[in-house]
């Protein structure tokens with residue numbers, strides 16, 4: 660079976676560098692997709708309260724028969740729950756949906772700067788960490804300004820910042836800030852939701868390696884030390900994406916892919932995303 664590399668978070672907890680994303684997989688389809696992923700060898704599953712599929716993720720983990728300690732599970736605090744008590748209550752529901760006693764990582768999903776309560780939400784995550792019901796806590800979609808405020812006003816440094824990142828949007832300033840502060844960067848939409856897979860630079864490198872374009876893009880993230888969580892509901896893609904760990908790119912190939920950056924996001928900008936109703 661494929662060996663997946665791990666990255667050690669700033670509190671010593673290891674995270675498998677290649678995990679499985681579940682955004683837009685409906686709760687009914689999630690069990691099968693996550694079970695396929697676990698059977699293919701993934702040991703890291705990314706979900707969120709917002710995806711409304713934590714139950715399916717929990718069902719798949721239970722059905723896999725894997726010992727709890729072998730699967731790294733991440734979930735995220737939804738946007739409507741930044742108030743301290745709401746955050747704690749929604750985390751209880753997360754554990755109950757996942758049918759788990761603890762998660763490995765719990766993140767604030769979006770900073771929502773116009774709402775202005777992410778420090779309050781962070782206090783709740785710090786409490787969850789202290790209670791042992793999350794092995795690590797972190798954030799998602801935090802820009803350097805949001806991280807600076809968090810670092811100035813709190814004691815626990817986020818273990819992870821999960822941000823949009825792919826060859827057309829390398830998000831270099833956020834990655835640099837994370838790196839300089841001991842925060843592990845995780846890439847969401849690591850395949851640019853499929854959009855980057857026909858880029859001729861990527862298809863050319865894929866041909867040279869006898870690999871798929873998706874494997875090349877994932878291998879690029881891995882070579883840069885980033886944690887990736889590609890999503891697929893297609894069993895053959897789920898399995899082949901994991902084998903990206905066997906693709907070794909040269910420094911020149913990594914640089915050529917990095918140079919494809921066009922500053923083109925697939926998702927919302929964290930400074931202006933303020934919806935609390937999802």
Ligand SMILES: NC(=O)c1ccc[n+]([C@@H]2O[C@H](COP(=O)([O-])OP(=O)(O)OC[C@H]3O[C@@H](n4cnc5c(N)ncnc54)[C@H](OP(=O)(O)O)[C@@H]3O)[C@@H](O)[C@H]2O)c1
Pocket residue numbers: 679680681682683705706768799800821822846847848849850851852853856871873874888889890891892893896897899900926
């Ligand atoms: N924190 C956040 O705000 C945030 C935001 C977005 C996403 N995320 C997380 O990041 C995960 C990944 O991001 P994402 O789902 O937006 O996008 P993604 O993983 O970049 O791309 C998923 C898309 O690529 C297709 N695909 C997967 N493997 C492929 C392959 N080998 N060849 C061709 N197409 C392939 C999938 O199709 P099929 O499924 O049809 O196979 C799907 O349409 C999410 O699932 C979620 O867990 C987090």
